Amino acid sequence: MSNATDQHVLLNATGLTKTYRMGGEDLHVLQGLDIQIRRGQWLAILGSSGSGKSTLLHVLGGLDRPTQGEVVFDNQAIFSLSGARLDRYRNRHVGFVFQFYHLLPELNVVENVLIAAMAGQSIVGWSRTRVEARSRAEQLLNRLGLSHRLHHRPAKLSGGERQRVAIARALINEPDVLLADEPTGNLDATTGDQILEVLGEFHRAGQAIVMVTHDQRIAQFADQTVVLESGRLVGAK
Amino acid sequence: MYKLLLIFKYLRRKLAPLFAALAVTLCTAMVIIVISVMGGFLQLMRESAQRLTGQVTIGSDLSGFPHHQELVDELDQLPEVAAATAMVRAYGLINMFNRVHTIEVVGVDPKSFDDVTNYRDTLYWTNQHLLDDLERTLPPIDKMTQRQRAMYESSMQQYQRVDLRDLGMSFTPLHQPLNQPPLPGIVLGIEVSPYNRRDEQGKYHLSVSPLNTELTLTVLPLTLRGTVMEPAVRRMVVANEFKSGLYEIDANRVYVPFDLLQQMLRMDAAEEADPDTGQPTGRTLPSRASEIMLRGQDMVSLDQLNRAVTAKVEQFVGARSGMPPLWVQTWQQRHATLLGAVEKEKMLLTFLFAIISVVAVAMIGVIFYMIVLEKTRDIGVLRAIGASRGGIMSIFLGYGLVIGCLGAGLGTALAAAIVYHINEIQDFLTVYFNFTMWDPSVYYFDKVPSRLDPLETTLIAVMAVLSSLAGSLIPAYTAGRVDPVESIRYE
Ligand SMILES: Nc1ncnc2c1ncn2[C@@H]1O[C@H](COP(=O)(O)OP(=O)(O)OP(=O)(O)O)[C@@H](O)[C@H]1O
Ligand SMILES: [Mg+2]
Numbered sequence: 001m002s003n004a005t006d007q008h009v010l011l012n013a014t015g016l017t018k019t020y021r022m023g024g025e026d027l028h029v030l031q032g033l034d035i036q037i038r039r040g041q042w043l044a045i046l047g048s049s050g051s052g053k054s055t056l057l058h059v060l061g062g063l064d065r066p067t068q069g070e071v072v073f074d075n076q077a078i079f080s081l082s083g084a085r086l087d088r089y090r091n092r093h094v095g096f097v098f099q100f101y102h103l104l105p106e107l108n109v110v111e112n113v114l115i116a117a118m119a120g121q122s123i124v125g126w127s128r129t130r131v132e133a134r135s136r137a138e139q140l141l142n143r144l145g146l147s148h149r150l151h152h153r154p155a156k157l158s159g160g161e162r163q164r165v166a167i168a169r170a171l172i173n174e175p176d177v178l179l180a181d182e183p184t185g186n187l188d189a190t191t192g193d194q195i196l197e198v199l200g201e202f203h204r205a206g207q208a209i210v211m212v213t214h215d216q217r218i219a220q221f222a223d224q225t226v227v228l229e230s231g232r233l234v235g236a237k
Numbered sequence: 238m239y240k241l242l243l244i245f246k247y248l249r250r251k252l253a254p255l256f257a258a259l260a261v262t263l264c265t266a267m268v269i270i271v272i273s274v275m276g277g278f279l280q281l282m283r284e285s286a287q288r289l290t291g292q293v294t295i296g297s298d299l300s301g302f303p304h305h306q307e308l309v310d311e312l313d314q315l316p317e318v319a320a321a322t323a324m325v326r327a328y329g330l331i332n333m334f335n336r337v338h339t340i341e342v343v344g345v346d347p348k349s350f351d352d353v354t355n356y357r358d359t360l361y362w363t364n365q366h367l368l369d370d371l372e373r374t375l376p377p378i379d380k381m382t383q384r385q386r387a388m389y390e391s392s393m394q395q396y397q398r399v400d401l402r403d404l405g406m407s408f409t410p411l412h413q414p415l416n417q418p419p420l421p422g423i424v425l426g427i428e429v430s431p432y433n434r435r436d437e438q439g440k441y442h443l444s445v446s447p448l449n450t451e452l453t454l455t456v457l458p459l460t461l462r463g464t465v466m467e468p469a470v471r472r473m474v475v476a477n478e479f480k481s482g483l484y485e486i487d488a489n490r491v492y493v494p495f496d497l498l499q500q501m502l503r504m505d506a507a508e509e510a511d512p513d514t515g516q517p518t519g520r521t522l523p524s525r526a527s528e529i530m531l532r533g534q535d536m537v538s539l540d541q542l543n544r545a546v547t548a549k550v551e552q553f554v555g556a557r558s559g560m561p562p563l564w565v566q567t568w569q570q571r572h573a574t575l576l577g578a579v580e581k582e583k584m585l586l587t588f589l590f591a592i593i594s595v596v597a598v599a600m601i602g603v604i605f606y607m608i609v610l611e612k613t614r615d616i617g618v619l620r621a622i623g624a625s626r627g628g629i630m631s632i633f634l635g636y637g638l639v640i641g642c643l644g645a646g647l648g649t650a651l652a653a654a655i656v657y658h659i660n661e662i663q664d665f666l667t668v669y670f671n672f673t674m675w676d677p678s679v680y681y682f683d684k685v686p687s688r689l690d691p692l693e694t695t696l697i698a699v700m701a702v703l704s705s706l707a708g709s710l711i712p713a714y715t716a717g718r719v720d721p722v723e724s725i726r727y728e
Contacts, residue, residue: 054726063621064722084625091623102618102725106246116622118239169622 261644277686637709
C-alpha cells in the first residue's frame, strides 16, 4: 500500500471505525477500514443497503466523525482540524451529491449553485469574487444543459435536472473530490445513465469522484470498484 | 453572505414569520400606547398640580403666621422667585340650594395669585358662554316678542361692558340680589355644585350653573391657642367657577377674597386681648396668613428655588420673635401621594403589558423553532457545503433581528397613529358604539392625553428588537446544533 506522501494520493483514510450504540448493543458499521483516493480517480464503492456506504462517504467528506481512525488530506489529519478549518475543508476540497438532491427550495437554480460559493466567503470576499463565481456557475449549468432554467426554483425541475443542479453546486468551488451518494438512486435508468454520463465527462476533465451505490451495473461506470462488506473494503470486483 | 441571502429568502417565502412580526408589532404598539397615555396623564396631573399650588409653598398651621406681607415682599426680591402670593386657608360649610357641604375655603389676592398659578385661566365662565346661553334660550331674533327683544338687547349691552373672568378676578357678581346691599363674590370649584355635570365633550352648561346664586359660607375662626370661636357666617354670590383640571380640587374648594376670609377667621390685625381676663392690652396683633405660594423664574430649577426659599424663610423666622415654625414644600412633595399613585399605576400597567410581551417572545420562539424543524434538512445541506455552526445560528438570529426591527418599526408607527388620533377614536367609539373609554369625570381631564415621549418610545422599540432576538435565541442555538448527517440521511 502506498504511503500518504504519495503525491497522487488525495485522501488517505486509515483504520476507520464507526460504532453506533443502539439500545444496549453496539452496531459496528465501519470496522478498521482503510481507503485511498487518488487524483483523477473515479472510484465506485459497492455495498448492500445498510452496509455503511453513506457513513463512509460522510466521514471522508468531514461531515461525520469516525469513532476511530483518521482521514488525511494534504498531509493534514482533518479530524484534528479546528471546526472552522473543517468547515473550510468541506467547502473547498470536497463536493457532496446526495441521492435526494437536497436543493434549497427557496432558492432558484443559480442561487442554489452559488450558495456553496458564498458559504466560504465573507461579505467583503464575496463582493470581490461574486462576478467570477456567477460566470463559473452559469458555465457549469450550461455544461449541464440547464442554461434555460437558471431562475427556476427546484420545485419546477425534474429529478434529473435537480441532480444536475446538485452536481453543479458540488463542483462550483472546484473541489478535489466529488463525493456522490447514490446519485442515481432516485432516478429512472435512462435519466440515471445521463447523470452518470455527465459525471463521466467531468471525470475525463480530471475530476476525482467517489461514488457509492448498491447497484453493480452503476458501479461499472467508474474506473475502479471496491466492495464494502462487514465494515471493510474487500478488494475490486 | 449566504446568511443574508437566506434571511431575505426565508422572509419573502414564509408566512409564519410575518405572524411573529405581527405579534411584535401589536405588543410594541400596545406598550407604547399605554406608556404614552399614562405618561401624558401623569404629565397633565403634574402640570395641574403645579398650576394649583405654584412650585413652592410655605405655611404653618391653620391658625396661620404673621408678617406674611413682609415675607412675600422679601421673597419677591429673591432672584430665583418670579411671583409670590399669600393665602388664607380654612375649612367650612357652604349652604347652597338648601344643601350643606363641607368645603375648603381659600382666601386669595387674585392679582398675585394669578401671577403664581394662572388663576385667571382656570375661571370657567366667559362672555361667550353668556352669549351662547342667551341664544339658546331665546328664539331667533326675527321671532322674538317685544319683551324678549328688550331683554336680549339689554343683556347684550351688559355683556359687552363686562368680562365674566374679570368679575371672577375681582370677586364681583354679575347680578346682585335685588333690594339689599351688595354681597361679596365667591368663586366655586366647577364640581362643587351638584347640578354641574360634564357632558360627553367635557363641557359644562351655564343653564344649570350656580352663577349669580346666593349662598351662605360658614367658617370657624380659631384662637391663637387653637380653640374654636363663634362661627363666622357670610352670604355671598357666585361670581364665577373655576376648573383646575384636578377633580378633587374642583369638587372641594372655593375661593373668596383674602381680606374677607381673614376677617371671618379673625386673622386680620387686631388689638391683643389678655387671654385670661379678656381685657385689651393695648398692643396690636399683626394680621395672619396660612400659606405663601410662589413660582420660580423660568430658568431656575425646583431644587434651586426650594433651597433659596428655605434659606430665606429660615433667616426671616430667625430674625423675628413670635414667628411660628414654617414649613417649605415643593409641589412634588405636596402631591407626592396622588402623583405617586398614578406613577405606580403607570409602572404596573407597563409591567403587565411587558408580561404580555413575553408571549410575543415565546411566539417568536415557537414559530422560529418550527421553522428550524422544518428546515433541518436544509441546515444539514448548508453544513455539508461548508457553512459553520455559527453561520447557521446567525441566520436565525439575523432573521429574529429583521423580524424584530420590522415589528418594532410597524408597532411604533401604529402606536403613533393611534396615540395622535386617540381622541378621534374615542369620539368615534362614543358616537357609534355608545362606548366611553375615557370618562372625563373619572380621569380628571376631558381629553385623552396624546403625546409620544421620544425617549420612552425609542426605548420600547429597542426593547422589542432585543426581545425578538431573545425569542430567536433558542431556535438559533438548536439550528446550530443540528446534526448534518442525521438531517440529510433521508428525503
Ligand atoms: N445515528 C445512527 N444511529 C444508529 N444507527 C445508525 C445511525 N446512522 C446509521 N446507522 C446505521 O448504520 C448502518 C449504516 O448506515 P448507512 O446509511 O451508512 O448505510 P448505507 O450503506 O448508506 O445504506 P443505504 O444503502 O440504505 O443508504 C445502518 O444499519 C444504519 O441503520
Ligand atoms: Mg446510504
